[in-house]
Amino acid sequence: MMSLFRRWSFLLLLFIAVLSILAPFSLSVSPNQEVAPPFSTPLWLKRNLPPTMKITLSENILKKNIAWPYNPPTQIHLSGEITLSVPSALVLETPTQKFVLHHLTVGKNTFDIDGRDLSFKQRLNFSPFAQIPSELFSEKGEYIFRVEPDFSAPPEMRGTITFDIKGGRWGLLGTDQRGRDIFSLFIAGIRVSLIVGISATLLASLLGLFFGLISGYAGGWTDTIIMRGVDILLSIPILPILMVLAAYWGKGLWQLVLILSLFSWMGTARTVRAMTLSLRDSSYIEGLRGLGAPTFYILWRHLLPETLPLLLANIALGVPGAILAEAGISFLGLSDPRIISWGRMLHEAHSFGAFTRGAWWMLLPPGLGITLLCLIFLDLGKFLEEQIDPQLKGALKQ
Amino acid sequence: MIQIIDLSITYITPSKSVFAVNNASLSIPKGEIIGLVGESGSGKSSLLMAIPRLLPSNTEVSGAILLDDLDILSLKKDTLNTIRWKEIALIPQGAMNSFTPVLTIGKHIEEVLTFHMELPPHAIKQRCERVMKEAGLDASYLNRYPHELSGGQKQRAAIATALACNPTFLLADEPTTALDVITQREIVETLATLTKEKDMGLLFVTHDLPLAAQICDKIAVMHEGEIVEKGSPEEIVKNPHHEHTKQLVKALLHLEGEEI
Amino acid sequence: MTNTILTANKVSLFYPSRDPKMEGIWALKDISLILKQGESLALIGESGSGKTSLLRVILGLIQSTSGYVELFGENINTCTHHSLIELRRKCGYVPQDPYGSLPPTLSVIDAVAEPWLIVYGRKSRLDAYSKARHLLHTLGITEERLLFSQVRFGLSGGQRQRVAIARALILEPRLLLCDEPTSMQDASTRSEIIEVLNKRVKEGMSMIFVTHDLYLARAAASHGMVLLKGECCEENSTKTLLTAPQHNYTKALVAALPTLSSAIQRDSRTNLLHNQYTP
Numbered sequence: 001m002m003s004l005f006r007r008w009s010f011l012l013l014l015f016i017a018v019l020s021i022l023a024p025f026s027l028s029v030s031p032n033q034e035v036a037p038p039f040s041t042p043l044w045l046k047r048n049l050p051p052t053m054k055i056t057l058s059e060n061i062l063k064k065n066i067a068w069p070y071n072p073p074t075q076i077h078l079s080g081e082i083t084l085s086v087p088s089a090l091v092l093e094t095p096t097q098k099f100v101l102h103h104l105t106v107g108k109n110t111f112d113i114d115g116r117d118l119s120f121k122q123r124l125n126f127s128p129f130a131q132i133p134s135e136l137f138s139e140k141g142e143y144i145f146r147v148e149p150d151f152s153a154p155p156e157m158r159g160t161i162t163f164d165i166k167g168g169r170w171g172l173l174g175t176d177q178r179g180r181d182i183f184s185l186f187i188a189g190i191r192v193s194l195i196v197g198i199s200a201t202l203l204a205s206l207l208g209l210f211f212g213l214i215s216g217y218a219g220g221w222t223d224t225i226i227m228r229g230v231d232i233l234l235s236i237p238i239l240p241i242l243m244v245l246a247a248y249w250g251k252g253l254w255q256l257v258l259i260l261s262l263f264s265w266m267g268t269a270r271t272v273r274a275m276t277l278s279l280r281d282s283s284y285i286e287g288l289r290g291l292g293a294p295t296f297y298i299l300w301r302h303l304l305p306e307t308l309p310l311l312l313a314n315i316a317l318g319v320p321g322a323i324l325a326e327a328g329i330s331f332l333g334l335s336d337p338r339i340i341s342w343g344r345m346l347h348e349a350h351s352f353g354a355f356t357r358g359a360w361w362m363l364l365p366p367g368l369g370i371t372l373l374c375l376i377f378l379d380l381g382k383f384l385e386e387q388i389d390p391q392l393k394g395a396l397k398q
Numbered sequence: 399m400i401q402i403i404d405l406s407i408t409y410i411t412p413s414k415s416v417f418a419v420n421n422a423s424l425s426i427p428k429g430e431i432i433g434l435v436g437e438s439g440s441g442k443s444s445l446l447m448a449i450p451r452l453l454p455s456n457t458e459v460s461g462a463i464l465l466d467d468l469d470i471l472s473l474k475k476d477t478l479n480t481i482r483w484k485e486i487a488l489i490p491q492g493a494m495n496s497f498t499p500v501l502t503i504g505k506h507i508e509e510v511l512t513f514h515m516e517l518p519p520h521a522i523k524q525r526c527e528r529v530m531k532e533a534g535l536d537a538s539y540l541n542r543y544p545h546e547l548s549g550g551q552k553q554r555a556a557i558a559t560a561l562a563c564n565p566t567f568l569l570a571d572e573p574t575t576a577l578d579v580i581t582q583r584e585i586v587e588t589l590a591t592l593t594k595e596k597d598m599g600l601l602f603v604t605h606d607l608p609l610a611a612q613i614c615d616k617i618a619v620m621h622e623g624e625i626v627e628k629g630s631p632e633e634i635v636k637n638p639h640h641e642h643t644k645q646l647v648k649a650l651l652h653l654e655g656e657e658i
Numbered sequence: 659m660t661n662t663i664l665t666a667n668k669v670s671l672f673y674p675s676r677d678p679k680m681e682g683i684w685a686l687k688d689i690s691l692i693l694k695q696g697e698s699l700a701l702i703g704e705s706g707s708g709k710t711s712l713l714r715v716i717l718g719l720i721q722s723t724s725g726y727v728e729l730f731g732e733n734i735n736t737c738t739h740h741s742l743i744e745l746r747r748k749c750g751y752v753p754q755d756p757y758g759s760l761p762p763t764l765s766v767i768d769a770v771a772e773p774w775l776i777v778y779g780r781k782s783r784l785d786a787y788s789k790a791r792h793l794l795h796t797l798g799i800t801e802e803r804l805l806f807s808q809v810r811f812g813l814s815g816g817q818r819q820r821v822a823i824a825r826a827l828i829l830e831p832r833l834l835l836c837d838e839p840t841s842m843q844d845a846s847t848r849s850e851i852i853e854v855l856n857k858r859v860k861e862g863m864s865m866i867f868v869t870h871d872l873y874l875a876r877a878a879a880s881h882g883m884v885l886l887k888g889e890c891c892e893e894n895s896t897k898t899l900l901t902a903p904q905h906n907y908t909k910a911l912v913a914a915l916p917t918l919s920s921a922i923q924r925d926s927r928t929n930l931l932h933n934q935y936t937p
Contacts, residue, residue, distance in 0.1 A: 282758045283753040283755065283758040283759045284758065284759050284760055284761050285761075286719065287751060287753075287759070287773075288772075288776070290717065290718075290719065290743070290746045291743065291746060291747060291773055291776055291777065292743035292746075292747070292776070292777075293776045297776070301761075302761050302763065305763040306762065306763055437844045438814070438815070438842075439814070578704040578705065578870070579704060579870050579871075579911060579914045579915060580704075580910055580911065580914045582914070583913075583914035583916070586916075605844070606916065607845070607918065608916035608921060609916040611916065611918055611922070612920075612921050631918075631922055632922045635918050635919075635921075635922050636922070645846050646844070646845050646846065647918065648846075649845040649846040649848065649849050650845045650917075651918060651919065652849060653845070653873050653874065653877055654873055654917045654918065654919055655873070655876070655900075
């Protein structure tokens with residue numbers, strides 16, 4: 001047991017699971033919300049592009065410096081709800097120019113200006129076709145954004161003014177085609193992969209265990225019927241069936257889990273059946289039957305514990321399969337669009353042209369995430385197999 | 399003569415070290431049959447396997463094993479190979495179940511000869527026929543597969559394979575376990591006759607003291623890794639020194655209906 | 659006859675061959691025996707002699723090809739399945755292989771108590787476990803740690819055999835069938851176990867003790883039957899079988915069995931077997 005806790009895959013899995021549980025509480029916004037322009041690159045790439053930022057002026061902070069070594073932003077937006085003591089102007093000072101963005105009166109001021117507003121362009125004496133962001137931010141250098149009083153008296157302000165600058169970079173992993181933060185999506189997607197992977201495999205293993213034990217122990221017609229059923233199910237190609245069933249039943253998450261388990265219990269059933277067949281003729285089982293022990297007792301008390309280690313290894317190795325199946329289904333677009341999953345992220349990246357845009361940060365994270373999760377479970381499965389084998393050897397060596 | 403001097407064998411596992419043999423000393427003179435008797439776990443197989451240096455890699459061996467004047471434990475690999483099979487031949491435990499199922503008995507013996515000696519083909523054939531005869535099997539069995547032979551015949555084939563290179567010493571580890579009582583007797587007699595005729599030294603490892611007493615000139619009794627008694631069968635039965643031997647002999651004689 | 663435990667009347671067992679060109683074999687041919695209460699019988703034979711098959715026929719695990727077996731007065735071929743189970747509960751069976759005869763996932767004490775719990779139900783747990791403990795102590799397994807360790811770890815072959823014997827004895831059987839139950843014991847434990855069994859025989863248990871060792875047979879039973887290739891070749895008191903064997907096979911067995919006394923009496927080491935019997 002101790003060796004499990006030291007295993008890298010277990011520790012990593014624990015970390016990932018905790019992350020997926022805590023994430024919704026730590027992220028300030030829902031992953032589904034638009035936070036920046038679509039297809040923004042991650043902050044650590046293309047450093048000439050400006051990051052999307054929000055500059056706020058509030059009660060005591062009436063002036064903010066903006067370091068601007070970038071290209072011009074794509075959009076700007078000014079909004080505010082304040083009360084002011086003296087008439088002032090909202091001013092943006094570039095290294096060489098000064099732009100009065102808005103006049104503020106005494107008392108309550110509420111404004112919401114988009115950089116594309118014609119009136120705004122006119123007020124700043126630009127042509128209706130001018131790109132305000134490029135005009136305002138044409139130079140690289142230090143900018144100052146502040147509330148400048150018309151006269152010398154220092155203004156008192158209550159409320160906030162927000163200067164939204166939409167640039168080309170955002171966050172750890174950029175944004176997708178809807179402007180959603182990919183990093184948040186990535187964290188949110190852990191949950192689906194884990195839930196679908198684990199529950200589909202658990203359900204499949206339970207089904208496999210049940211049918212395998214019954215088939216192996218009962219023998220005769222029961223065995224034949226179940227095994228032919230297994231053969232039939234094995235020969236059905238899973239993807240087309242999944243597509244048909246998804247179209248028929250709807251694209252929910254639990255439907256997916258159900259379908260995946262219905263089509264993956266057969267392997268486990270066969271293994272369990274083989275083990276049961278070899279065990280049921282042991283002397284002690286024969287003796288128990290001879291004594292009149294009920295079948296259920298023999299299955300529950302003896303055969304199940306003996307097949308359990310094998311089952312656990314099968315489960316750990318089956319989870320990657322379920323994760324990949326879910327990812328594949330989602331990638332084909334057959335999953336619920338409202339549910340964030342890594343496969344879905346890949347689907348959207350593909351459909352909305354991430355490849356053509358070269359937005360590899362949209363593709364790599366979910367892809368690597370899937371790979372990493374699969375590797376973790378494969379390593380856990382390997383660990384479980386190692387646990388089983390020495391035990392078997394130990395019994396025989398005596 | 400093979401001399402084992404103060405041999406100690408320790409098995410090293412990740413959790414602990416287990417000593418299998420503790421300061422054992424034994425001599426196997428040419429022309430004599432030495433028995434090594436002990437229960438399972440007493441260390442007798444480990445001691446036997448130490449001689450041709452066939453212990454697993456996680457063992458620590460200390461002491462000396464001398465073949466006349468040569469210290470086997472300090473030999474280099476290639477020199478060791480000249481000794482194995484040619485001076486010292488091994489019939490390991492379960493040898494009769496260790497034949498490759500897809501090769502005939504003849505092929506097994508030929509393999510040994512080809513690997514260890516350089517002989518022209520007709521000499522190989524002669525040698526095969528001769529060792530089969532010495533082991534008590536008809537030469538026609540050379541063309542049979544292992545599954546076509548009975549347990550006793552397979553054990554004889556194993557003996558024949560061991561004799562291939564005319565060794566001076568034979569090491570036999572439980573050569574008769576799992577055989578019928580009558581076959582057991584026959585095999586043991588064959589081993590005894592063989593070693594006497596060819597003036598070989600035989601180390602006969604078994605858990606069956608009465609069986610060893612049938613053919614051995616001297617018996618060493620092993621208990622929990624140590625040799626607790628050494629002597630001829632008469633000495634051991636009539637005058638046991640160690641407590642363990644005393645109890646063993648007493649129980650055996652009681653069963654046979656003879657009290658001492 | 660109320661105290662006839664077992665009657666076997668001309669029991670034969672034929673195993674047909676799967677290969678149509680080959681004939682099957684007769685594992686048992688016309689075996690007859692009667693065992694009364696408190697009697698012990700040694701079945702002497704080697705592998706292939708039919709001794710294991712005979713035990714299985716007696717327990718009703720295989721059906722004989724001809725002949726019948728009566729256990730406690732009832733014909734096992736014609737009785738109901740329920741009656742057969744009741745009959746079996748009065749028997750104890752120690753199989754030859756100690757590795758398949760115990761459930762690997764149970765602890766030692768659970769494995770011994772299990773038959774009692776199956777027959778008498780879970781309410782008799784206290785009884786079951788105290789009996790199990792007592793039996794294990796009698797058979798030399800006393801270490802507490804060992805009692806609660808799992809069967810598949812930490813038990814040597816010899817210990818397994820003793821646990822299997824305890825498991826067979828817990829239901830206080832009226833008939834005990836044991837197949838080479840001391841093969842993995844060393845000489846001293848062997849005698850101890852046979853003493854335990856003999857004590858029970860004196861108390862009224864009947865026993866069939868299978869072995870290839872005539873000396874062991876003499877220690878374990880008063881009467882013996884020698885089996886060769888499914889047939890009974892000699893039947894007599896075990897003492898007589900050893901001292902005055904009639905059949906060639908029995909003679910060869912006696913001559914082949916190694917004994918300490920014979921070893922120290924001979925003067926030459928290479929004493930050839932006086933082989934009057936060729937297999």
